[in-house]
Amino acid sequence: MELPEAKQKFIEAWGKLGSEWGINRTMAQVHALLLISPEAQTTEEIMLTLSISRGNANMTLRELIGWGLVEKQHKAGERKEYFFADKDTWNIARQVAKERRKRELDPVIKVLDELSRVEGDAKDPEFITFTQSVKDINKLAKNVDKTLDTMLKAEENWFWGSIFKIFK
Amino acid sequence: MELPEAKQKFIEAWGKLGSEWGINRTMAQVHALLLISPEAQTTEEIMLTLSISRGNANMTLRELIGWGLVEKQHKAGERKEYFFADKDTWNIARQVAKERRKRELDPVIKVLDELSRVEGDAKDPEFITFTQSVKDINKLAKNVDKTLDTMLKAEENWFWGSIFKIFK
DNA sequence: ATAAACTTTCAGTAATATTTGAAAGTTAAA
DNA sequence: TTTAACTTTCAAATATTACTGAAAGTTTAT
Missing domain, CATH: 1.10.287 (Helix Hairpins)
Structure with a gap:
């Protein structure tokens, strides 16, 4: 299996597991994406990768932060917010x-x-x-x-x- | 608190917990009802107590049986099926x-x-x-x-x- | 101040999950 | 057999949950 396909499968599996345990599928998928991303991601990137709306991405990210699973990162000289997940x-x-x-x-x-x-x-x-x-x-x-x-x-x-x- | 109110609350709480963990609320409620019932119950009784339809009661009971949480009981000389939950x-x-x-x-x-x-x-x-x-x-x-x-x-x-x- | 870059909100819409109820199916007694 | 008691099925209705997108809000640079 190649990496892109594997990433896809990982995100799907994590989303499915989440929804079976009462965690919103999209939230689990965003978490999965950040887990396998070496770099912090912008809202824009997450929207594109998972084909979700800006509103959904924003709400989901804030909820993940509320769960203590994701943090914001600010890059020097940039307005954009970056998000990353604790990988431990x-x-x-x-x-x-x-x-x-x-x-x-x-x-x-x-x-x-x-x-x-x-x-x-x-x-x-x-x-x-x-x-x-x-x-x-x-x-x-x-x-x-x-x-x-x-x-x-x-x-x-x-x-x-x-x-x-x-x-x- | 009096018993009837307490039963009500117990069924509600169990149903809520179930739904938070990806288990259909009604299924959890039927289980709760059987857990606190000293006698095995008929579909009819369950329908009435929980105000659910015959179809729903039937499906839910079969699913609970599938989970190994509920069993059928046949009483001598009766056509009706009775259901009870393992209380351990x-x-x-x-x-x-x-x-x-x-x-x-x-x-x-x-x-x-x-x-x-x-x-x-x-x-x-x-x-x-x-x-x-x-x-x-x-x-x-x-x-x-x-x-x-x-x-x-x-x-x-x-x-x-x-x-x-x-x-x- | 104004504008541009970015984030948040939320009413409306869409997707998913659950429930109903009536019809079909089954079983057992007469 | 026929009938009545009871159980199961499932298409349609309802309820719940999630998502979109555009408008409003915020922040920073000029």
């Missing part, structure tokens, strides 16, 4: 984990905590099943939360090491 | 992990393996950046894959234990 995979994984935890896991844990305080008849099967399910899911969510915490603080090798240690 | 949270987590790995992670790893075999000029920055990114992501993906493998085989306590061991 472990940073990317941590950044995504961090944001999704904040945006999605935290609110769910909050609701579950509320729901685990529901009052009811301890003899009612409806009540028993409800409280049990909420309790169990709460426990799982908190384990995930704790693991993410570890991951956010950890070095890559150390983290995987702690998971695979058992195989020594 | 650890089983649910593993089942979801298993399916998503098969449907989404495996295909991506396949593409990445292909892309890491791309030929090009080892002096070209475009080529260098591309191969490096692909290589790094591939490594991360394979670590995730390996972790899921461990998780699928593991007992709940053992699994979390191996992750939290470091805190002893």
Whole structure:
């Protein structure tokens, strides 16, 4: 396979994976493009490469910056803004984990905590099943939360090491 | 908070979380309903409780069965089919992990393996950046894959234990 | 100040995903 | 068999989400 075709495939695959995990396809594609670009890109270049509108490119880039995955770069003597992505995979994984935890896991844990305080008849099967399910899911969510915490603080090798240690 | 309101909130929260992670909201809601139902439910009951159409209920239930999260139950002397969800949270987590790995992670790893075999000029920055990114992501993906493998085989306590061991 | 270069916004449009509901299909009892 | 109970299918409708493009906004150089 040649490089241009490979780039194309990479962008497509990343976009598809993103959309399957609730991340806007275009956003994932812009991220993919920046990941494989040695130089920071202008909005113009991104629009052209991915055939998207100026508005879309602008919104997407700002969102990627919001996720902490992309940064602006200013080149001396130039008005244009350049964008580049952090290429360290472990940073990317941590950044995504961090944001999704904040945006999605935290609110769910909050609701579950509320729901685990529901009052009811301890003899009612409806009540028993409800409280049990909420309790169990709460426990799982908190384990995930704790693991993410570890991951956010950890070095890559150390983290995987702690998971695979058992195989020594 | 009273039980009926709490149930409502639980179903909503589960539906929202699902949709944020690329799982159809209704599917997550049906799952939530079955999770907190002590008795297996008929299609009719699910339709009524969630205000969804017969077609939607039927499709969703079949999909949940496809994900290994819900099973059919036949009651002696009845024509109707009843549906119930496995309530073991650890089983649910593993089942979801298993399916998503098969449907989404495996295909991506396949593409990445292909892309890491791309030929090009080892002096070209475009080529260098591309191969490096692909290589790094591939490594991360394979670590995730390996972790899921461990998780699928593991007992709940053992699994979390191996992750939290470091805190002893 | 004015203009040119560039960025941001957002109402309208398009694309995608989900849902409905009625008809067709299936199964089992009479 | 025939009928009634129940399940499945799928084309059309609806809802949701994403995208466009032109106008408005901003910044910098002259």
